[in-house]
Amino acid sequence: MTRFAFDSPTLLWAEAIGRPGQRVFYLHAGQDREWVRVRIEKFQLQQLADAIDELLAEAGRRFNPPEEDAAPAAEGPPVPPASDLEAGQMSIGYDPSDDRISLTVSEPGAADDAPPVLECRPSRGQVRALSRRIAELVAAGRPLCPVCEQPMDPDGHRCLRRNGHEAGGLG
16 A cells, blocks of 8 residues: 555655755655655656656657646645655656656565555646756756766866876866
């Protein structure tokens, strides 16, 4: 049994709190005044955006183009979240019968047959807006070293491809 299910979410948003290099990422999902906050790793968030983009492209090719709908609210409701969760396995799919996306999140380490802790069914427009938001969050992070492609702090970093020598700072 799903702990939180939002069949017509009114909130679907991503957030980063903290300075680049020390940020904590969250996925917010909710309906009306009930919402949850899911702590998620940056790479999981990026994978989710990539999966959304692929799914939307495929749905657009195979089914009718979506109606554009309003972007979700940028902040959670004024009430505290019903729960703080942590993302483990995530899945995303498309249901053409009602033109909705299915997004599920399981707890870390949950068995394959364990029910998800979060299931929501946003519109294509909502997940498109979420993907755009994720792109903004990722772009706001630390720049990558042009040599080793690892994140650089403002004062530079020890580049493994340069045998540990300093790569330049951000200037």
